[in-house]
Amino acid sequence: MATTNGRAEILRAARITFARHGFDGASIRDIAQEAGLSLSALYYYFPSKQxxxxxxxxxxxxxxxxxxxxxxxxxxxxxxxxxxxxxxxxVRYRSMYRQISRVILRDTERLNADSFSLIRELQKESRNIFAGVVEEGRASGVFAVESAETASRAILSIVNAIPLWFSEDGDMTIDDLEREYTRFSLRLLAHDPDDAELDRLLALPLEDVEDFSGRLDGTAAPIKG
Structure with missing residues (x-):
């Protein structure tokens, strides 16, 4: 009988397999083996690795x-x-969820045309969150940039690259990343915080990034279409 746990286990296995081998290098059999399930069980939930x-x-x-x-x-x-x-x-999202971040960066363009179109809209939605905030600052004279779109893309480009190099065994902690990338981003917008202001900004509350783990492994309802 099909279970939510089965679907979640396959998504977990797919994430690990794609991160390890890339979409092109991974087979549906590799995913099934990582999940500890038969091919028929995998096909029940996902007809293809796409x-x-x-x-x-x-x-x-x-x-x-x-x-x-x-x-x-x-x-x-x-x-x-x-x-x-x-x-x-x-920064916290990218540094804590490096596997799925690498899959997104490397394999999104491996999606077929219909799926890629859907994901492009979601990419645009997330990018617009940044652009909207930067535009608020530009319009009010707080940020000295000519284009909120260009500035937000620049910030995202450096933050999204974190999973390509960051390791918790390295010299920097996630807290270090948070501090440095906040400073980098504000300087890019021509706002250079002193240490006191930066400390205050780093103390502002955030949404719980760890809450993503259930959504990542498919406990949410599957997408349609």
Whole structure:
């Protein structure tokens, strides 16, 4: 009998397998072996590895957009505070969930046309959260940038690269990353915080990044279509 745990276990196995071998290098049999399930059990939930990849990436982007928006909206109207919590939240997400982040960075373009179109819209939605906050600061004169879109892409490009190099066994902790990337991002926007201001910004509350683990492994309802 099919179970939610079976679906979650397959998504967990797909995430590990895609991160290890890449989408092209992974087979449906590899995923089944990692999950400890038969091929028939895997096919019950996912007719192809394309379907598993799409659900993994869809879950990741959907959750990120929901929680990033909630993080920003829980803060007041100050653009400096709003972009700071957004950067910090994204740094924690990328550094704590490196496997799925690497899959997104490397394998999104391996999706078929229909799935890729769906994910592109989710990518745009998450990018617009950043662009909207940067535009608030630009319009109010707090951030000295000509294009909120370009500035937000620049911030995202450096933050999204964290899972390509970061290791918890290295010289930097996640708290170190949070501090440095918040400072980098604000300087990119022509706002250079002193240590006291940076400490205050780092003390602002965030959404719980660890809450993503259930969504990541498919305990949420599967996507349709």
């Amino acid at each position: 379907d598993a990849l799409r659900e993994l990436i869809h879950n990741a982007f959907s959750w990120f957009s929901e929680r990033a928006s909630a993080t920003v909206e829980a803060i007041g109207s100050d653009p400096v505070e709003r972009i700071s919590v957004l950067v910090r939240f994204t």
